[in-house]
Structure formats: C-alpha cells, structure tokens
Amino acid sequence: MNYVIGLTGGIASGKSTASDYIRSKGYPVLDADTYAKKATAKGGPAYQGIIDHFGADLLQDDGEIDRRKLGAIVFNDTSEREVLNQLVHPEVRRMMDEDKERLAESGHVFLDIPLLFENGLDRQCDLTLTVYVDQETQIERLMERNGFSHSEALSRINSQMPLSEKRDRSTEVLDNRGSKDALYDQIEDFLVRIEK
Numbered sequence: 001m002n003y004v005i006g007l008t009g010g011i012a013s014g015k016s017t018a019s020d021y022i023r024s025k026g027y028p029v030l031d032a033d034t035y036a037k038k039a040t041a042k043g044g045p046a047y048q049g050i051i052d053h054f055g056a057d058l059l060q061d062d063g064e065i066d067r068r069k070l071g072a073i074v075f076n077d078t079s080e081r082e083v084l085n086q087l088v089h090p091e092v093r094r095m096m097d098e099d100k101e102r103l104a105e106s107g108h109v110f111l112d113i114p115l116l117f118e119n120g121l122d123r124q125c126d127l128t129l130t131v132y133v134d135q136e137t138q139i140e141r142l143m144e145r146n147g148f149s150h151s152e153a154l155s156r157i158n159s160q161m162p163l164s165e166k167r168d169r170s171t172e173v174l175d176n177r178g179s180k181d182a183l184y185d186q187i188e189d190f191l192v193r194i195e196k
C-alpha cells in the first residue's frame with residue numbers, strides 16, 4: 001500500500017531537518033511552507049489580496065512582501081492571522097493536492113504541513129508523524145535560527161496548537177529533544193516499518 005504521510009510539528013521543532021533526511025532516502029516530501037512562499041511571492045495567487053488588505057507599506061523595494069513585517073503583524077494578532085490564512089491556505093491546498101495526487105500513484109508521499117492538525121488536514125493522511133521537542137528547546141532553537149527575541153519566539157509558538165497536543169493526536173512521534181542523529185535513527189525505524 002502507498003501511504004500519504006502527514007509530517008508536522010511546531011515551529012522550529014525539526015520538520016525541515018526530518019524532511020531533508022527523508023528526501024535524501026529517495027521519498028518525495030511536499031512542503032507547505034514552500035507552496036505558501038510561492039503563493040505570496042510577487043505575481044503569486046495570494047499576493048494582491050495581501051497588499052489590498054495589509055497595505056503597500058508591506059512591500060520591499062523589489063516589490064516582494066517583507067515577510068518579517070507581515071510576520072510581526074500576524075503572529076501578534078489572531079484576526080489578522082486569520083485573514084492571511086484565508087488568502088493563502090486555499091492556494092496552498094490546491095497546489096499541494098495536485099502534486100500529491102500525481103505522486104501518490106507511484107509510492108509513499110510525505111506532506112510537511114506545520115498546520116496539519118489546526119486545519120484538519122490529518123484526515124486526508126493515512127499516517128501522521130509529529131516532530132516533538134519540549135518548549136524550552138523549541139524557543140532556544142527558534143531564537144538561534146531566526147535571531148528572534150524570546151517574545152518574538154513565544155508569539156510564534158503561541159500561534160499554533162500546543163506541540164504536546166499534536167504529539168498526542170499523532171499516530172507516530174519523532175522525539176527531537178536529542179541530537180540530529182538520534183532523530184535520523186527514529187526516521188530509519190519508521191521507514192523500515194512502512195516498507196514492510
């Protein structure tokens with residue numbers, strides 16, 4: 001059987017680290033963040049709607065949306081985040097579904113979707129895989145990777161379903177509190193199991 005596997009986690013919990021490893025083993029991984037970047041890029045299907053709502057102040061000199069500015073708005077205001085979600089998510093879903101249908105014909109497909117449970121997309125997956133870390137580690141890694149202050153990191157974390165809830169709802173859990181190698185070992189075990 002070919003599985004559609006939803007890979008999720010919290011911000012900076014290690015989804016991309018897991019995805020990169022899974023890709024290196026030859027499996028296709030579709031990344032919702034990449035589709036969202038396409039949808040919001042200049043000329044993308046959500047671009048004009050974002051400018052109409054949030055204003056042209058958001059634009060950089062090259063006409064692209066300043067993601068840090070938009071992030072500062074939406075990660076501190078639930079209703080503004082909801083507006084952005086409604087502009088971007090249908091486009092992401094449409095593009096991703098097309099690619100998923102095509103790839104699922106020839107083997108397992110992984111969908112890396114940060115908001116998998118928030119948006120009920122777990123229902124379209126045969127298995128769900130959550131990359132879990134404790135909140136202290138998550139904040140540390142997020143601050144380090146993005147150069148965020150503690151409060152910037154926390155506002156992003158608080159924009160998502162608690163990671164412990166995702167872990168509990170998931171059919172499989174990858175514990176990423178240890179080293180990257182420890183994460184890769186767990187992925188290896190999982191890949192062996194789905195090939196059986």
Ligand SMILES: CC(C)(COP(=O)(O)OP(=O)(O)OC[C@H]1O[C@@H](n2cnc3c(N)ncnc32)[C@H](O)[C@@H]1O)[C@@H](O)C(=O)NCCC(=O)NCCS
Binds near residue numbers: 033067068084085159
């Ligand atoms: C607000 C934006 C411009 C900030 O861009 P930035 O480059 O700083 O972050 P990036 O896109 O790399 O996202 C990083 C992480 O933030 C989290 N995140 C992003 N958007 C959201 C959201 N709407 N709600 C909760 N968490 C989110 C995810 O864990 C994601 O992996 C951007 O995240 C965006 O356009 N978000 C709306 C689209 C979306 O929901 N994307 C997430 C998956 S579809």
Ligand SMILES: Nc1ncnc2c1ncn2[C@@H]1O[C@H](COP(=O)(O)OP(=O)(O)OP(=O)(O)O)[C@@H](O)[C@H]1O
Binds near residue numbers: 013014176
């Ligand atoms: N086990 C680990 N040990 C140390 N650092 C790690 C580990 N796993 C991931 N990291 C680092 O933590 C940061 C976040 O990881 P990653 O980018 O994979 O998370 P993500 O869940 O994809 O984030 P986002 O939600 O923002 O897309 C990166 O800088 C990554 O190199």
